Amino acid sequence: MVARYREGVIAPAPLAFSRARDLVTPALREAVDRLSPGIGRVVLYHFGFSDAQGQPTPSGTGGGKSVRPALAFAAARAVGADPSTAIPGAVAVELVHNFSLLHDDVMDEDTERRHRATAWSLFGIGEAILAGDALLTLAHELLIDPPSAERLASASALSDATAAMITGQAEDLSFEDREHVGVDECLAMLDRKTAALIACACKVGAILGGGSEKEVRALGGFGQHLGLAYQAVDDVLGIWGEADVTGKPSWSDLWQRKKSLPVAAAMSRGGLNALKLRELLALPDLTEEHVALAAHLVEENEGREIALRIAGEQLAAALMALGKLDVAPDARRDLEEIAGFITARNF
Amino acid sequence: MVARYREGVIAPAPLAFSRARDLVTPALREAVDRLSPGIGRVVLYHFGFSDAQGQPTPSGTGGGKSVRPALAFAAARAVGADPSTAIPGAVAVELVHNFSLLHDDVMDEDTERRHRATAWSLFGIGEAILAGDALLTLAHELLIDPPSAERLASASALSDATAAMITGQAEDLSFEDREHVGVDECLAMLDRKTAALIACACKVGAILGGGSEKEVRALGGFGQHLGLAYQAVDDVLGIWGEADVTGKPSWSDLWQRKKSLPVAAAMSRGGLNALKLRELLALPDLTEEHVALAAHLVEENEGREIALRIAGEQLAAALMALGKLDVAPDARRDLEEIAGFITARNF
Numbered sequence: 001m002v003a004r005y006r007e008g009v010i011a012p013a014p015l016a017f018s019r020a021r022d023l024v025t026p027a028l029r030e031a032v033d034r035l036s037p038g039i040g041r042v043v044l045y046h047f048g049f050s051d052a053q054g055q056p057t058p059s060g061t062g063g064g065k066s067v068r069p070a071l072a073f074a075a076a077r078a079v080g081a082d083p084s085t086a087i088p089g090a091v092a093v094e095l096v097h098n099f100s101l102l103h104d105d106v107m108d109e110d111t112e113r114r115h116r117a118t119a120w121s122l123f124g125i126g127e128a129i130l131a132g133d134a135l136l137t138l139a140h141e142l143l144i145d146p147p148s149a150e151r152l153a154s155a156s157a158l159s160d161a162t163a164a165m166i167t168g169q170a171e172d173l174s175f176e177d178r179e180h181v182g183v184d185e186c187l188a189m190l191d192r193k194t195a196a197l198i199a200c201a202c203k204v205g206a207i208l209g210g211g212s213e214k215e216v217r218a219l220g221g222f223g224q225h226l227g228l229a230y231q232a233v234d235d236v237l238g239i240w241g242e243a244d245v246t247g248k249p250s251w252s253d254l255w256q257r258k259k260s261l262p263v264a265a266a267m268s269r270g271g272l273n274a275l276k277l278r279e280l281l282a283l284p285d286l287t288e289e290h291v292a293l294a295a296h297l298v299e300e301n302e303g304r305e306i307a308l309r310i311a312g313e314q315l316a317a318a319l320m321a322l323g324k325l326d327v328a329p330d331a332r333r334d335l336e337e338i339a340g341f342i343t344a345r346n347f
Numbered sequence: 348m349v350a351r352y353r354e355g356v357i358a359p360a361p362l363a364f365s366r367a368r369d370l371v372t373p374a375l376r377e378a379v380d381r382l383s384p385g386i387g388r389v390v391l392y393h394f395g396f397s398d399a400q401g402q403p404t405p406s407g408t409g410g411g412k413s414v415r416p417a418l419a420f421a422a423a424r425a426v427g428a429d430p431s432t433a434i435p436g437a438v439a440v441e442l443v444h445n446f447s448l449l450h451d452d453v454m455d456e457d458t459e460r461r462h463r464a465t466a467w468s469l470f471g472i473g474e475a476i477l478a479g480d481a482l483l484t485l486a487h488e489l490l491i492d493p494p495s496a497e498r499l500a501s502a503s504a505l506s507d508a509t510a511a512m513i514t515g516q517a518e519d520l521s522f523e524d525r526e527h528v529g530v531d532e533c534l535a536m537l538d539r540k541t542a543a544l545i546a547c548a549c550k551v552g553a554i555l556g557g558g559s560e561k562e563v564r565a566l567g568g569f570g571q572h573l574g575l576a577y578q579a580v581d582d583v584l585g586i587w588g589e590a591d592v593t594g595k596p597s598w599s600d601l602w603q604r605k606k607s608l609p610v611a612a613a614m615s616r617g618g619l620n621a622l623k624l625r626e627l628l629a630l631p632d633l634t635e636e637h638v639a640l641a642a643h644l645v646e647e648n649e650g651r652e653i654a655l656r657i658a659g660e661q662l663a664a665a666l667m668a669l670g671k672l673d674v675a676p677d678a679r680r681d682l683e684e685i686a687g688f689i690t691a692r693n694f
Contacts (some may be wrong), residue, residue, distance in 0.1 A: 036514040038521055103480065107473035126454035129476060130517045133450065133483065137513060140487045141506040147499050152491060159488040167383040170477045176383055242641060 004100035013065070014337035020070035020090070022084060024063065024240035025334065027091045035134055042131040046102060048120045064114070067230075068093045068201035070338050075205030075219045080213075087144055089154045089247025092096035095139035096162050098198060102132035104169060108256065136162070154204040161200035168193025177258040179278055188308070188337030189295060196236075218325045222335065225318035227341045235260040236304055239295055251291045254298075257281050261310065266303030273301040315343050360412070361684035367417035367437070371432060372408065374438045378489060382481055387480040393449060393466045397572060411461070414577075415440045415548035417685050422566045422680035426559075435489055436551030442486035443509050444544060449479035455603065489622070499550040508547035509532045515540025519605075526625055527605040530615050534575065534657070537608065541581075542574025543615030553685050565672045569682065572665035576690045577657035580605040583651055586642055598638045601645075604628050608657065613650030621647040 032043050044050040048061045049135075066223035069090035073083035104291075105118040106128050112118060120128035171189040175181045192215065201221030206216040238253035238260055253260045263281075267274045277297040281292050318339055322332065381391050391397040395408045404616055405684075416437035420430035451457075452465040453475050459465060467475035490502035518536040549570035553563045557611045585600035598609045606614075614621045624644040627637050645651065665686055669679065 036517065038517040039514060101479075103476055107476060124520075125472075126520050127517065129450055129454060130520070132480075133446075134510065134513045136480065136483060137509045138508055141503070141510065144506070145493060145498060145503050147494070152494050152499075156488070156492050159484055159491070162484045163481065163488065165387060166477055166481045170385040170474065171385065173471075173477070174471050256518055 014071045014334070014341055016074060016334045016338050017066055017341075019083075020066045020073050021061065023073060023087065024066060024069040024090045027087050028094060030089055031095065031138055032135075034138065039134045042119050042123050042127050042228060043098075043135065045122065045261075046098060046131060048116070049113070051291070052117070052122055065341055065342075066337070067096070068097055068198065069292065071201040071223060071226075071335070072205035072208075074331055074334040074338060075202040075211075075223075075347070076209030078219060078325065078327045078335060079206050079215050080328065081209030081211075085210070086205040086208045088151065089208045092142050092154070092158055093197065093201045093204060095135045095142070095254040096158060096165075099135040099139070100133040100165055100169070100197075102128050102135070106171070107173065115174060123228055139233075150210065152207050153167040153207050157200050157203045157207065161196040164192040164196035165194075168196070172258075178259065179282065180267055181259040181264045183261070183264050183268050183306070186259065186261050190231045190235075190261065191224070191229055194231040195224045198227030198230065199223035215325060218321055221321040222318045222339075225314045226339050226343070229311045229314035229318060229339075232261050232307050232314065233343050235262055236307050236311075237277055239263075239298065240304065249295065251295050254281070254291045254294050257286075262298050262303035262307040263330060264303075265306035266298040266301035269301040269303075271301065271305075273297045311343055315339060361688055363417045363685050364413055364422055364683045364688075366430075367413045367420050368408065369436065371413060371416040371437045371441060372419060374434050375441055377486055378438055378442065379482075381485065384398065386474075386478055386481045387463050388444075388484065389466050389470050391470065392548065393445060393478060395463070396459070399464070399469055410481050412689075413441070414685070414689055416543060417445055418545065418548040418570060418573075418682070419552035419555075419677055421681040421685060422549040422558075422570075425566060425672065425674045425682060426553050426556040426562045427675065428556030430556075431550040432557070433555045435498065436505075436555045439486040439489050439501070439505055440544065440548045440551060442482045442489070444503060445513075446479040446482040446486070447512055447516070447544075449475050449482070449678075454516070454520060471509055472674055480559070497557065500554050504547050504550045504554065507541040511543035512541075515543070522606040523574035523604055525606065527614055528611045530608070530611050530653070533606065533608050533611040533690070537575055537578045537582075538571070541578040542571045545574030545577065546570035562672060568668040569665045569686075572661045572668060573686050573690070576658045576661035576665060576686075579654050579661065580606050580690050582609055583654050583658075586610075586645065587651065590683040598642050601638045601641050602630070602633060604633075609645050609650035609654040611650075612653035613645040613648035615649040616650075616653075618648065620644045624648070663684060 016104055028047070029049065031039065041054055044054070045052060048057055048059065048064070051057055056122055072086045072090040072093060076083050076086035084090055099114065102119055104121045105113060110118055112122045118128070118132060139158065140155065143151050145159065167190070168189050170253055171194055175189070199220045200223070202219040203216055206219045211219070235253070238247045238258065242250045263277070266277060266325060277294055279296070280294045294342065319336065322335055375394070376396065379394065380388065382390055388401055391401070392399060394405065394413070395404055398404055419433045419437040422457060423430050423433035448460065449466055451469045452460060452474070453472055457465055458468045465475070466478060486505065487502065490498050490505065515536050519540055519575070522536070546567045547570070548565055549566040553566045582600070586598055586607065586609055587596045589597045601610070608625070613624060624641055627641045628645070630637060664684065669682055
């Protein structure tokens with residue numbers, strides 16, 4: 001399983017991502033240019049359109065992968081539509097995703113994202129909260145004005161996904177204060193926190209592309225399973241990631257005492273390792289030694305293995321949901337490539 | 348002018364407020380009951396439905412005045428509709444208003460609101476941010492599902508007002524770091540930060556009540572002027588308020604170095620007083636003496652007088668906008684009573 005994921009290291013990003021970025025960026029830029037200068041400054045920095053001094057960046061983006069736009073466009077193609085029909089949905093989902101990043105970074109006190117200072121650490125907490133609020137409001141404005149049946153159905157799906165995401169983030173926060181979190185609880189949380197919006201990206205692509213109810217449901221199911229697989233891999237990276245870049249793992253989720261999927265899985269296996277792990281993560285001050293030992297205990301208790309197995313199962317379920325649909329070969333290849341790539345990163 | 352406002356102290360709250368509270372509370376409660384338990388706990392506390400332990404409060408509300416719902420219902424009556432037609436709009440506007448209170452309290456580091464601990468000070472910053480995010484999302488969900496032409500027009504007006512409010516709050520934050528803010532800049536900021544949502548309450552009442560474009564525009568204009576009058580009075584209370592309760596003014600906006608309307612007005616009058624005021628508010632550490640002197644300088648330079656004159660002018664403009672409409676006498680009386688009451692409080 002690990003070997004399979006390892007392949008991801010050498011695989012180049014599928015073309016679907018760069019095509020999605022080309023399609024979504026002008027519309028996204030147009031949307032955020034509607035914001036007032038004060039908020040726009042923070043938002044343009046966050047998206048990587050400009051640097052901390054407000055100067056345009058050479059790339060014009062901060063290197064976000066455009067996962068959700070790529071899924072929205074591929075879903076539109078999957079129901080036989082031109083990808084451009086999904087642009088308003090792709091932009092709205094990307095705005096909601098970035099609203100959540102801006103606010104999550106404040107809550108988690110994260111000072112870096114994509115190798116740049118986070119917005120709150122540069123501009124202040126108030127400014128980052130407002131920038132997030134503005135993106136959430138903008139996302140809703142975009143989809144209801146002008147209204148159409150498809151746009152309203154998309155707005156409704158997006159509201160539902162946003163509400164789920166907020167609930168998931170609240171659950172994730174509450175887990176940090178708890179001694180024990182079960183695997184099922186953890187999966188239910190990730191289903192809301194991450195998978196709901198990824199599913200929504202697929203759904204709005206299918207809805208705006210004029211897909212049938214069955215197609216929207218199937219592509220939503222694909223996205224939901226894929227989102228869970230993606231987050232399970234991300235949770236493994238949250239402990240053992242960056243090893244290939246820096247030569248040693250960052251253990252960042254353990255420093256933050258996150259009850260991420262590998263930790264929940266390891267704790268649920270019980271035994272002396274789980275007891276020791278629980279004790280370690282409850283210590284008032286963590287040292288490098290504590291965290292290294294915690295990572296070792298999670299691995300010993302198969303936390304990493306279980307998380308990767310769940311990722312594999314969910315990826316299989318996603319592809320199975322897709323298999324039930326009659327999809328044009330090129331759209332299917334796009335969806336499969338995106339799915340494979342985002343569940344196979346960096347390790 | 349001051350004498351006129353003084354009358355407000357002995358005037359009982361118009362019945363429109365208690366009627367609005369009776370009409371909006373069950374629907375508001377039903378809406379927030381849709382939230383997940385973790386977020387619901389914070390929101391129910393914030394609204395005063397429950398106490399810090401999660402137990403129902405005797406009153407079932409935290410004593411919010413329901414200004415915006417009262418305006419929405421009165422606007423619906425003003426266009427000849429039953430007030431209940433405005434319920435979804437009143438709830439959505441109240442949700443957006445409370446989203447902004449939850450986030451503003453985090454940004455301003457305010458520890459008390461309505462004589463209770465603020466949500467963030469009790470539950471944490473992350474929880475309060477998420478509770479606000481959830482209310483904003485809920486407000487949009489409420490108006491677009493199920494959709495109708497009136498509900499969508501209301502949702503669109505609410506999005507515009509929310510965007511304006513966020514921009515205004517960002518401007519207000521940025522003013523704290525600036526030495527000088529002009530009166531016009533300050534008024535433009537208040538127009539967005541406060542007046543836009545009060546205008547929106549009137550507009551959605553009129554829209555959901557089936558009002559004509561002319562009626563919606565006139566009632567929106569009434570609300571916009573009224574909102575500015577209300578905030579001008581509130582800015583005076585932010586310096587000299589609570590004098591009747593505690594025996595001495597709180598000067599709270601001066602402690603926070605807010606460039607509120609009286610301060611901006613006093614600074615714009617120039618002279619030695621303005622120079623001294625600017626120096627005082629730039630001091631790294633403020634003492635009680637500094638703040639008392641600052642309040643005195645604002646008053647000497649007519650900051651209080653100018654703010655109250657603007658309030659009076661805006662109130663007159665609001666009533667004039669209303670005068671242009673053919674409105675049933677009881678609806679007109681409601682709107683006038685609400686306007687008089689919210690611009691005549693506590694001093």
